[in-house]
Amino acid sequence: METVKLTINDIKVEVNEGATILDAAKKIGIRIPTLCHHDDLCVAGRCRVCVVEQKGARLLQASCAVPAAEGMQIYTNTQKVREARRTILELLLSEHSGECTSCYRSNNCELQALAQEYLVIGGAFIDVSDKSPIDVSSPSLVKDNGKCIKCLRCVRTCAELQGVSALWNTHKGNKTRIETFLNKPMHYVVCTNCGQCVNRCPTGALTEKAYIQSVWRAIDDPEKHVVVQTAPAVRVGLGEALGMEPGGVVTGKMVTALKMLGFDSVLDTDFTADLTIMEEGTELLTRLKTALQDGKPTPLPMMTSCSPGWIKFIEHEYPSLLDNLSTCKSPQQMFGALAKTYYAEKIGVDPARMVSVSVMPCTAKKFEANRPEMKSSGFKDVDYVLTTRELAHMIRQAGLSFANLEERKFDSIMGESTGAAVIFGATGGVMEAALRTAYELVTGREVPFRNLNIEPVRGMEGVRAASIKIENVKEEWKFLEGAELKVAVAHGLANARKLMKEAEKGASPYHFIEIMACPGGCIGGGGQPIPTSPEIRLKRAAAIYAADEALPLRKSHDNPEIKMIYREFLGAPLGHKSHELLHTHYARRNRS
Amino acid sequence: MKSGDKSKRLKEFEEKVNLIFRETDCVEVLKKALRGDPRAIIKEIIDSGLRGRGGAGFPTGIKWKGAAEAAGGNKCVICNADEGEPGTFKDRRILDEQPDKVIAGMGICARAIGATEGYIYLRGEYTFLFSKLSAKCEAWNAIFKEKGLNFRTSVRSGSGAYVCGEETALFESMEGNRGEPRNKPPFPVTIGYSNLPTVINNVETLAYTTMIISDGPESFKSIGTKDSMGGKVFSVSGDASVKGVFELPLGMTLQEFVDLFGDSDTKAVQVGGSSGTCVPRKNFADTIIGFEGVPTGGSMMLFNSSRSMYHVLKNYLEFFEEESCGQCTPCRVGCQQLLKGIEAIRSGERPLSYLERLRDLARVMSIASKCGLGQSLANPFNSITQHFREEICY
Numbered sequence: 001m002e003t004v005k006l007t008i009n010d011i012k013v014e015v016n017e018g019a020t021i022l023d024a025a026k027k028i029g030i031r032i033p034t035l036c037h038h039d040d041l042c043v044a045g046r047c048r049v050c051v052v053e054q055k056g057a058r059l060l061q062a063s064c065a066v067p068a069a070e071g072m073q074i075y076t077n078t079q080k081v082r083e084a085r086r087t088i089l090e091l092l093l094s095e096h097s098g099e100c101t102s103c104y105r106s107n108n109c110e111l112q113a114l115a116q117e118y119l120v121i122g123g124a125f126i127d128v129s130d131k132s133p134i135d136v137s138s139p140s141l142v143k144d145n146g147k148c149i150k151c152l153r154c155v156r157t158c159a160e161l162q163g164v165s166a167l168w169n170t171h172k173g174n175k176t177r178i179e180t181f182l183n184k185p186m187h188y189v190v191c192t193n194c195g196q197c198v199n200r201c202p203t204g205a206l207t208e209k210a211y212i213q214s215v216w217r218a219i220d221d222p223e224k225h226v227v228v229q230t231a232p233a234v235r236v237g238l239g240e241a242l243g244m245e246p247g248g249v250v251t252g253k254m255v256t257a258l259k260m261l262g263f264d265s266v267l268d269t270d271f272t273a274d275l276t277i278m279e280e281g282t283e284l285l286t287r288l289k290t291a292l293q294d295g296k297p298t299p300l301p302m303m304t305s306c307s308p309g310w311i312k313f314i315e316h317e318y319p320s321l322l323d324n325l326s327t328c329k330s331p332q333q334m335f336g337a338l339a340k341t342y343y344a345e346k347i348g349v350d351p352a353r354m355v356s357v358s359v360m361p362c363t364a365k366k367f368e369a370n371r372p373e374m375k376s377s378g379f380k381d382v383d384y385v386l387t388t389r390e391l392a393h394m395i396r397q398a399g400l401s402f403a404n405l406e407e408r409k410f411d412s413i414m415g416e417s418t419g420a421a422v423i424f425g426a427t428g429g430v431m432e433a434a435l436r437t438a439y440e441l442v443t444g445r446e447v448p449f450r451n452l453n454i455e456p457v458r459g460m461e462g463v464r465a466a467s468i469k470i471e472n473v474k475e476e477w478k479f480l481e482g483a484e485l486k487v488a489v490a491h492g493l494a495n496a497r498k499l500m501k502e503a504e505k506g507a508s509p510y511h512f513i514e515i516m517a518c519p520g521g522c523i524g525g526g527g528q529p530i531p532t533s534p535e536i537r538l539k540r541a542a543a544i545y546a547a548d549e550a551l552p553l554r555k556s557h558d559n560p561e562i563k564m565i566y567r568e569f570l571g572a573p574l575g576h577k578s579h580e581l582l583h584t585h586y587a588r589r590n591r592s
Numbered sequence: 593m594k595s596g597d598k599s600k601r602l603k604e605f606e607e608k609v610n611l612i613f614r615e616t617d618c619v620e621v622l623k624k625a626l627r628g629d630p631r632a633i634i635k636e637i638i639d640s641g642l643r644g645r646g647g648a649g650f651p652t653g654i655k656w657k658g659a660a661e662a663a664g665g666n667k668c669v670i671c672n673a674d675e676g677e678p679g680t681f682k683d684r685r686i687l688d689e690q691p692d693k694v695i696a697g698m699g700i701c702a703r704a705i706g707a708t709e710g711y712i713y714l715r716g717e718y719t720f721l722f723s724k725l726s727a728k729c730e731a732w733n734a735i736f737k738e739k740g741l742n743f744r745t746s747v748r749s750g751s752g753a754y755v756c757g758e759e760t761a762l763f764e765s766m767e768g769n770r771g772e773p774r775n776k777p778p779f780p781v782t783i784g785y786s787n788l789p790t791v792i793n794n795v796e797t798l799a800y801t802t803m804i805i806s807d808g809p810e811s812f813k814s815i816g817t818k819d820s821m822g823g824k825v826f827s828v829s830g831d832a833s834v835k836g837v838f839e840l841p842l843g844m845t846l847q848e849f850v851d852l853f854g855d856s857d858t859k860a861v862q863v864g865g866s867s868g869t870c871v872p873r874k875n876f877a878d879t880i881i882g883f884e885g886v887p888t889g890g891s892m893m894l895f896n897s898s899r900s901m902y903h904v905l906k907n908y909l910e911f912f913e914e915e916s917c918g919q920c921t922p923c924r925v926g927c928q929q930l931l932k933g934i935e936a937i938r939s940g941e942r943p944l945s946y947l948e949r950l951r952d953l954a955r956v957m958s959i960a961s962k963c964g965l966g967q968s969l970a971n972p973f974n975s976i977t978q979h980f981r982e983e984i985c986y
């Protein structure tokens with residue numbers, strides 16, 4: 001590759017052709033402030049905070065957008081640059097209703113941090129902030145135009161990473177806004193509630209809808225028995241939200257913290273992740289049997305259904321493929337349904353007195369918990385969904401010194417899980433977990449991958465495909481002898497769309513497809529700590545896989561509590577009770 | 593000067609140039625261009641000293657050379673007929689009366705750079721020109737074909753936003769996207785419309801290229817000054833004794849200009865439309881209309897003592913506040929602050945010293961904005977607030 005040589009603040013630097021001035025500065029440890037720039041997104045060059053001076057040029061250059069060129073002499077800290085940056089920050093603050101003290105993103109706001117860095121204090125421009133009402137229509141997200149600085153990170157996220165384009169920039173000049181189609185409330189558009197925009201919003205313009213107060217109230221109510229479940233990816237994100245380095249596994253401390261916050265039962269969504277594998281694995285094998293042995297039409301490829309952002313996406317965009325979805329509820333909703341039935345009975349608590357809370361790396365889970373059909377226990381199965389970030393807030397509010405907490409174990413029952421459940425948190429994890437179980441079910445042998453690690457479905461490639469040859473099967477699975485099981489994994493809805501286009505035409509070569517709405521899977525979920533970047537997600541994923549390897553049990557069907565629940569309560573996978581509590585149906589939605 | 597003398601003087605000035613509206617056999621000019629080497633065309637345009645007539649004044653020959661040297665089979669020529677600058681209405685007359693000259697210029701450019709596609713991006717409001725120009729394009733397509741030039745032109749209608757006249761926003765608009773200026777580099781000559789190397793020129797620029805090929809660069813160069821060669825078509829409006837479209841040599845002083853179009857009551861001329869510079873009477877004699885002095889895309893607005901410069905400036909700012917594409921901070925918010933700022937000073941909500949703050953803001957906008965719109969706002973703002981401070985503040 002060709003390289004170019006330039007100087008930045010008189011320091012020589014050589015970078016690959018195509019690198020920007022910003023990249024070159026980073027290479028030699030010079031930080032240039034940015035707002036509209038994001039490592040996950042295309043270049044914008046809009047906010048102009050990153051301007052630098054180029055010797056011989058009249059105009060300042062937006063370092064995020066201008067490619068480094070041979071012989072360039074760049075200065076990042078001149079009087080001209082400082083004045084421009086400061087003015088730009090002052091302008092942004094004038095269109096931002098900056099009630100920092102009462103803002104959800106205070107202390108985690110990029111605009112606030114830069115305003116502080118440049119000491120933008122006093123002498124303000126005239127307030128020109130948007131006074132339109134805050135959109136609280138969605139159960140997952142809150143959109144406050146008054147705090148928007150039009151960096152378009154949300155718009156680019158929604159278009160580039162998710163292929164949804166629920167948000168767009170509309171109008172021009174002083175009327176420039178980020179709006180939905182026809183400016184309808186967020187709840188009434190194609191928004192999937194994935195919250196990826198929230199993860200990338202530099203300010204408090206897009207946030208999750210927080211249910212912290214409701215949860216505190218439940219905890220404080222002596223009449224209530226409050227059950228909490230925590231999703232796989234939360235344990236590799238929570239530490240980060242509390243000031244620790246990305247990539248740490250904090251399961252034990254998290255359990256202690258939840259107990260100290262006052263939750264009555266601290267349980268694990270990983271339990272129902274294992275259960276999902278039992279149900280979904282059986283469902284896949286049943287579909288394969290119908291297709292291959294009975295020769296009857298059955299919807300293939302089967303597609304996973306754990307990711308509620310993905311579910312809403314397919315409901316809007318590919319309603320013709322809804323039958324391809326696994327009918328399994330997500331682990332959160334399976335858990336909710338069992339908490340107020342099986343668990344309530346086991347511990348002798350009236351389900352009417354039970355409040356079921358979940359902690360999720362996800363904002364779409366808030367929407368999912370509010371879906372009208374999610375009441376199979378006879379009550380609302382999951383009452384409140386908190387994000388990883390909200391839990392971190394509660395831990396701070398309670399004054400816990402998280403890093404110094406002892407490590408404790410989840411309560412039993414519904415607290416036991418395997419490594420297969422943990423990896424649900426990373427893209428490809430559900431597929432890997434399902435293969436570990438299904439292969440063994442069919443052949444009686446472990447999957448033929450070293451250490452059970454099915455590397456071909458791991459990684460961050462947007463779409464990944466793999467196949468496994470099934471040989472020497474058990475008698476009852478004879479029809480699968482010699483079959484090549486073809487699977488695919490996609491994360492980020494723009495990638496999902498690629499697989500769906502193929503499937504819509506009936507040209508999908510796969511038997512089983514895993515889709516996660518968020519880039520990286522749940523570890524990159526819309527409820528995870530801010531900021532996010534490819535680098536951070538890799539660290540969280542590495543933590544997930546390390547947590548899997550560290551567990552004694554790594555296959556869902558080995559989970560003793562899973563065996564127990566089938567024995568005592570559910571009967572068999574896809575049995576009557578399962579259907580009642582663990583499976584669901586989907587809604588056709590239109591595209592506006 | 594008596595009005596009779598004035599019109600005589602004006603005639604004299606006009607006759608010094610007389611290129612754009614002169615009857616010319618454009619097919620002959622095209623044939624002439626096709627006879628020679630494409631590089632020879634570029635050389636003639638460079639030698640003529642022609643600079644873009646759309647406002648920015650980039651040397652046209654250099655632009656063509658850039659596109660000619662750009663890699664890529666398909667290339668594109670676009671005629672910028674968006675004519676959105678307030679006070680500018682000369683392109684519409686050129687297109688109405690001399691469309692052949694413009695389309696021939698596009699053909700000459702196509703020959704010079706090796707382009708196969710050509711478009712006229714016509715201001716959305718100029719609907720009355722659309723079918724006429726489309727028919728002209730068809731006729732010329734036949735001529736191009738007959739003369740062995742593999743080049744086709746057509747007309748595209750703009751959609752009303754001022755910023756779509758900015759070349760890269762114009763490409764976005766043509767591609768069906770929101771009209772927002774792109775990051776530069778890359779420049780249009782390497783990546784322009786539809787990722788093709790593209791030459792985009794103003795209507796008048798293209799018409800002049802036809803005349804340069806027709807008459808030779810020397811004749812063009814003999815008009816005007818060292819930095820501002822050739823003629824220029826002006827749109828004269830405001831408190832002028834004669835209004836309309838006039839082709840005059842570049843390099844006149846403003847005094848000479850006001851002698852032709854204004855009177856003793858002319859207190860200021862806004863040169864170059866709302867994004868241009870306001871020159872007060874005391875500077876008329878020392879100000880040259882041209883690239884060495886005040887450049888203009890053609891708009892010349894005269895103001896006499898009955899006009900409030902506060903209202904003039906406010907009117908411009910209202911225009912920009914709405915017409916900024918809204919993508920970059922300095923321009924999107926800066927325009928609003930300048931407008932709100934002068935209102936606040938006027939009403940006493942902000943002290944007079946706030947004007948200095950606004951002038952600094954305008955300077956930051958001029959170096960930190962993404963495109964020419966935000967960059968040029970300091971021209972009217974700082975010139976008007978400098979020369980008419982009292983009118984702004986009280």
Ligand SMILES: Cc1cc2nc3c(=O)[nH]c(=O)nc-3n(C[C@H](O)[C@H](O)[C@H](O)COP(=O)(O)O)c2cc1C
Binds near residue numbers: 646648649675754798
């Ligand atoms: C906001 C804005 C509006 C513009 N509008 C026009 C226009 O209406 N017509 C035009 O020819 N150039 C316009 N320009 C200039 C073009 O970007 C470009 O420089 C020009 O078309 C190049 O042609 P020329 O070199 O022949 O002048 C505009 C520039 C800006 C920044």
Ligand code: SF4
Binds near residue numbers: 755772919920
């Ligand atoms: S300067 Fe104004 S018109 Fe140009 S890109 Fe920026 S906001 Fe848009």
